Amino acid sequence: MTRPGVFGALTQEHREQLMTLAREVSFETGERIFNEGGRADRFWIIHTGTVALDVHVPGRQAAVIETLGAGRLLGWSALVPPCHWHMGAEAASPVRAYEFDAEAVREMCVEDPALDHELCTYVTGVIARRLRSARVRLLDLYAPHGAGEVP
Template sequence: MTRAGVFAALPEGHRDRLLALARDVTFPAGTRVFEEGGRADRFWIVRTGTVALDLHVPGRRAAVVETVGAGELLGWSWLCPPRQWHLGAEAIHPVRAWEFDADAVLELCARDPVLDHALLVYTAGVIGHRLRSARTRLLDLYGPYGSGEPR
């Protein structure tokens, strides 16, 4: 689901409504986009480049649980109270992205139930996918041999 991209999940005409709220941003390689536990008040749709999502593991270095690339949603924590990042993110390669203010998108969604539903369904799929990825990656790193999903 997530590899198809956000815009593929939106009904016709809604892409432009969402993009009207976008701001073009760039992140050089090595830039921390957000930190786990920080305030989640925005999100991005990656245009080019790659971002690593990582998870703090006490007593160890952060574990990269997934990478996000072109067309994909970067950040979903803005949608769910308490609106704090559940993961951290760092640009692996230079990134160009559209940045969205969460409050502005939520206001648009309140006025447009079709967009609201499509974005919510897509984001729920992203959350599920990332949860499975985090679980598998942590089992690969720290669990008994063979406890992760088959490759």
């Protein structure tokens, strides 16, 4: 059976290595996990529940870009300098997650280039998917009908 999300992208050895740094946490429905622009010093792998990612839209309510569930990485910004949140996050349901200190993970990656490669490859894919989701969602919300269609 293939594991979903980040765990599926890592070898068993690297999953086990990463999990030595994990701390179990939980968030209640409606709890703000982080805000866009803040300092990003940790990240999470969602175990159960859902988290809504949002972006600030001046003069309007924050726009929900994507909803993340089990196995998904929350907080890639903590792994990529300058380590500031590019979006905000709020628990859309009760959430249980594994929390990681980003500095400790970055140090582990320096010591193990293969882990670094696997994690960077996965995070790059996450960034690309989230950028596309943000573009599509913002066009859906604010562009004239058909403005976002690709020829």
